[in-house]
Amino acid sequence: MNGWPEHALAAASHPDPYPYYRALAEDGWRRDAKLGLWLAASRRAVGAVLGSPVCRVRPAREPVPAGIAGSPLGEVFGRWLRMSEGDAHARLRTAVGEGLAALPCNEAEQTARRLAWAFLTAGAVDGRRLDSLVDFLPVATLASLLGWQEAALAEAAAGIARVCRALAADADAVARERGAEACGTLLADLAALPAEGGLRRWRAEFAGLDAAVLCANLLGILFQSRDAGAGLLSAGIAWRCLGEWNHADPGEWRARLRQDPVLHHTRRFVEADATLAGQTLRAGDQVLVLLAAAAHDPAAPGEAMDFGRGRHACPGEAQALAIARGALDALEESRPDWRALGGGIVFQGPPNVRMRRFGAGERA
Structure with missing residues (x-):
């Protein structure tokens, strides 16, 4: 295993983790x-x-991480679709899925293209500007579609970044406090958005559910778009740096994501003893679900796994791809030096996301 990642949590930032993943998949x-x-x-x-119903997204004894329990961020976290199970999950999944389905992909694509163009034309298109675009655009596009004013989009994206940092496994007390403050501000912003704007379709889908649940899950959608959306967009840009490709074709995205996934793993907590795919697991075990390895499994039909499978599959695949397409359209129009932009790519991001960074050399 010389030259392979030190362990599975380090694989997403490795220059070439895929031989390692294929070996794991064979096991x-x-x-x-x-x-x-x-x-x-x-x-x-x-x-x-x-x-499996015994494999949960959170341990039953700790539905909210201890570091944020009792804070506004902890309350929001506990209401998220992606952190719920059972009947509550089913109701939320229906509401969120229908809300996203009502969001036209062409509207998301055109909004992303417009915002990306404005962002790119504000300065030279170098690696640092690409990194900033990647961090800004997925959240900003969705926030714009919900009704945020354009002048407030940068702060909304920055607030979601602080929430992400607060929920990282290595977050300290300062990061958690800043994340809780950002969460409160974002919830207030959501409550103040005009009812006749993008929120109207969401309120219809969440009819009968508490308003706090709606706001929490809208914030959750923005949160989920931040790292996963940034990773997806950074991958599309990196592939373009290697040569032209048809980013307008969703099938081409899936083929490339099978070979070079963005979301590399997710985690599950075993609630009761079970035997799954021949392996006996005990209550209290943790499982790192290696989506990237499964996509490279030589014994299975090739299939991209970035948006998950089963009851916790991400319902926002179409919108995420639309945002990335819009951004790449704007980049093509700006006619950057693709070869130069791709010359110093490094992988730096959350442990589960293969995040490209283009400006590391410029900051050195």
């Missing part, structure tokens, strides 16, 4: 004693975990 399951985790890597193992 199917592996216990990493150092990390204290089971690794589910084959397509069969990943599918079994994602489809």
Whole structure:
């Protein structure tokens, strides 16, 4: 394993983690004693975990991380679709799915293209500007569609970044406090948005649910778009730096994401003893579900797994791809030096996201 990632949590930032993932996929399951985790890597193992009712997104004894429990951020976290189970999850999934389905992809694409063009023409298109665009655009596009004024989009994106930092595994007390403050500001902004704007369709889908649940899940959608959307957009830009490709074709995106995934893993907590895909798991076990390894499983049909599978699959795939398409259209119009932009790419981001950074050399 010389030259391979140190462990599965370090793989997304490795220059070439895919031989490592293929070896894990051939094993199917592996216990990493150092990390204290089971690794589910084959397509069969990943599918079994994602489809099992005993594998939860949060441990039953700690539905909200201890570091934010009792704070406004903790209250919001506990209301998110992606952190709920059972009947509550089913109701929220229906509401969020219908709300996203009512969001026209062409509107998301055109909004992203307009915002990206304005962002890119404000200065030289270098690596640092690309990094800033990647961090800004996915959140800003969705916030714009919800009714945020354009002058407030940068602060909304910055607020979501602070929330993301507060929820990172290594967040300290200062980061959590800043994230809680940003959460309160964003909730106030959501409550103040005009009812006749983009919120109207969401209020219709959430009819009968508490208004706090609606605002929490809208904030959750912005949160989820931040790192995953940035990773997706940075991948599309990096592929363009290597040569022209048809970014208008969703099928081309899926083919490329199968070979070079953006979301590399997710985590599940085992609630009760179970045997899944031949492996016995005990209550209290943690499983790192290696989506990137499953996509490279030589024994399974190639399939991109970036948007997950099963009851917790991301419902925003179409909108995420539309935002990335709009951004790439704007970049093509700006006619940058693609070769130069791709000359110093490094991988720096959350452990589960393969995030490209283009301006690391410019900051050195």
